[in-house]
Amino acid sequence: MGLLIEGRWHDQWYDTRKTGGAFVRTEAQFRDRITADGSAPYPAEAGRYRLFVSLACPWAHRTLIVRALKDLTGVIDVSVVDPLMLADGWVFPTPDPATGATRLYEIYCRSQTDYTGRVTVPVLWDSRSGRIVNNESAEIIRMFNSAFDGITGNRRDLYPVELREEIDRVNGFVYDRVNNGVYKAGFATAQDKYEAAFDALFDALDELDARLSGQRWLVGNRLTEADWRLFTTLVRFDAVYVGHFKCNRQRIVDYPNLSGYLRDLFSVPGVAETVNLDHIKRHYYGSHPTINPTAIVPKGPALDLTSPSGREHLGPGWLDQGL
Numbered sequence: 178m179g180l181l182i183e184g185r186w187h188d189q190w191y192d193t194r195k196t197g198g199a200f201v202r203t204e205a206q207f208r209d210r211i212t213a214d215g216s217a218p219y220p221a222e223a224g225r226y227r228l229f230v231s232l233a234c235p236w237a238h239r240t241l242i243v244r245a246l247k248d249l250t251g252v253i254d255v256s257v258v259d260p261l262m263l264a265d266g267w268v269f270p271t272p273d274p275a276t277g278a279t280r281l282y283e284i285y286c287r288s289q290t291d292y293t294g295r296v297t298v299p300v301l302w303d304s305r306s307g308r309i310v311n312n313e314s315a316e317i318i319r320m321f322n323s324a325f326d327g328i329t330g331n332r333r334d335l336y337p338v339e340l341r342e343e344i345d346r347v348n349g350f351v352y353d354r355v356n357n358g359v360y361k362a363g364f365a366t367a368q369d370k371y372e373a374a375f376d377a378l379f380d381a382l383d384e385l386d387a388r389l390s391g392q393r394w395l396v397g398n399r400l401t402e403a404d405w406r407l408f409t410t411l412v413r414f415d416a417v418y419v420g421h422f423k424c425n426r427q428r429i430v431d432y433p434n435l436s437g438y439l440r441d442l443f444s445v446p447g448v449a450e451t452v453n454l455d456h457i458k459r460h461y462y463g464s465h466p467t468i469n470p471t472a473i474v475p476k477g478p479a480l481d482l483t484s485p486s487g488r489e490h491l492g493p494g495w496l497d498q499g500l
């Protein structure tokens with residue numbers, strides 16, 4: 178793992194010395210938008226934009242889910258990196274067909290020759306200019322939610338105006354305590370930082386489990402982006418975060434409501450195809466030598482994501498929302 182400093186690659190692990198052993202995530206730097214109204218520089222167009230993802234990465238996973246739910250699979254192509262992220266960072270198993278790149282950092286350098294920062298997935302890239310439009314998953318899913326509706330005719334709305342305030346509030350909580358919380362636990366290099374992240378994470382999961390005892394989805398009795406943002410962490414939890422990131426107070430399968438909720442989300446058409454537990458396990462256990470020096474990938478656990486959720490009585494499902 179490494180980063181670019183003024184356009185040159187340096188192989189180095191996260192530096193937690195300045196933060197007393199705490200893992201602090203840095204801000205994504207490419208923040209342009211694709212627009213529905215055809216305005217420059219990035220108008221919505223079929224076949225023009227490409228998404229670079231790792232199937233292991235929870236942030237990239239959000240973008241793949243919204244791409245599927247919004248019928249964008251024929252509109253936005255995808256390049257998938259190798260699950261292992263080692264000395265060269267994210268690399269392609271074979272040269273990327275769209276760019277010829279063998280390493281993801283080449284795409285960052287071409288976009289900005291003096292780029293300084295981390296080289297992360299997902300990346301939304303414009304084939305016309307050869308530039309990165311955006312590398313922040315939270316913003317990419319918002320673009321996918323509405324910018325291409327005129328092209329696909331799919332008007333399902335994962336961020337409805339009347340629920341935005343509540344979605345933003347839940348997202349903030351879930352991001353800090355759960356999505357990023359597992360990383361804060363797993364990448365901490367001081368016992369107290371790990372324990373603080375661990376406690377905040379499980380307090381949050383307890384709270385979410387209680388919330389989901391009386392409602393099918395997180396916000397407003399319908400599926401929204403808040404659910405998908407939680408899903409990508411939940412679906413990795415028992416397979417990697419419990420062991421590799423030491424988030425082992427209990428598993429998701431042990432939660433009475435979160436467990437069915439996870440299966441409910443997994444059963445939404447198009448979603449199971451975006452979940453690749455082989456890449457997920459190989460990436461985490463194989464790419465973090467400071468945490469797992471042998472790179473041995475555990476064989477278990479046996480996961481059951483396909484049995485009925487038993488949550489239909491709590492509210493309408495994705496296909497019943499009349500959208």
Ligand SMILES: N[C@@H](CCC(=O)N[C@@H](CS)C(=O)NCC(=O)O)C(=O)O
Binds near residue numbers: 299315
């Ligand atoms: N804010 C970014 C975070 C993306 C991110 O951290 N991705 C991880 C993979 S799970 C990554 O590429 N890490 C490489 C690195 O930090 O060097 C987003 O949500 O899009």
